[in-house]
Amino acid sequence: MAEKKRPRVVIVGGGFGGLAVAKALKGDDVDLTLVDRSNHHLFQPLLYQVAMAGLSPAEIAAPIRAILKHQTNCRVLLGEVTRVELGNKRLHLDHGDSLSYDYLVVAAGAKTNFFGNDPWARHALGLKSLDDAVEIRRRVLLAFEAAERESDLDARRRLLTFVVIGGGPTGVEMAGGLAELSRFVLADDFREIAGKEPRVVLIEATERLLPGLDDKLADAAAKQLQDLDVELKLSTRVTDISEHGVKLGDDWLRASTVVWSAGVCARSLANRLGCETGRGGRVKVNPDCSVPDHPEVSVIGDMAYFVPDGSEQPLPGVAQVAMQQGRFVARQIRRDLQGKPRETFEYFDKGMMATIGRSRAVAQSG
Structure with a gap:
């Protein structure tokens, strides 16, 4: 009698969600394959620290293979999914290979959204x-280098003006980090630049910062940034x-x-699934995180449009959800097998925090 094949579980994405699936199935009688377009897991909440020269890239990135080194039922493949055949339970990769699956978990994450203004991507990071x-980090440091030798005041003012668009946690943390870096770190290293010369501007289209937090905490964050x-520009929309620079x-x-x-x-993989999507191109999923008509396919994290009952x-695209x-x-x-x-998935909100510089923060418990 032929040996029974173990169920094949393919996970797309080595972020917080994808790794959580793989680790949770470590002791199960399944064959796991984790596919990611890069070979490292990135701790995205600390990306702004790399941008502000507070951490090195290696401190927030770990090889996926090293993370799963001792998990014998899991292999890791470097590649990007180009096509998914839901009917045939097969996905295709950019280097020509294809993978068959019994269960597919899509956790490929998100990308920057310019809301139809794609040309802006050439000038905004x-x-x-x-x-x-x-x-x-490179642009900020080069701006200081250029300003150090610039004699024209208007050109110098432009070089030392840094704009952050978006008043969510990432924008607040970035603006606070930029202010500390430019005013209290770099200004000491560049003798021709006065401490008050660097200008950091945070622009938010709505009337307040941090929409996911209580009003009092949003006000506290604004005060700490000031x-x-x-400079805070609330209820202000960018038009170009x-x-x-930016047009307001x-x-x-x-x-x-x-x-x-x-x-x-x-990411564009959401469209390749051919499923219904919600705001931000996120795939609408069932209460068990599966996609309609395909219980063997689940979408989680930033890619999933999951609306809790009531x-x-x-749910927000944050690490704890994924x-x-x-x-x-x-x-x-495991229950299927x-x-x-x-x-039904029930989310437990542990709260939210935004750090502002090295010694300030606002936090809200779940």
């Missing part, structure tokens, strides 16, 4: 990868971005460096 963080001399209404704010943290959307808003969904989906796969009914 996102913060979703190590390359983004290193490029932000204590660092960050160029190499000269009819007026231009000249700046050398623009960081975009105003939003993200699901709520009108989807990790909880990852462990949940692993449990549903045991012949047990599936459960």
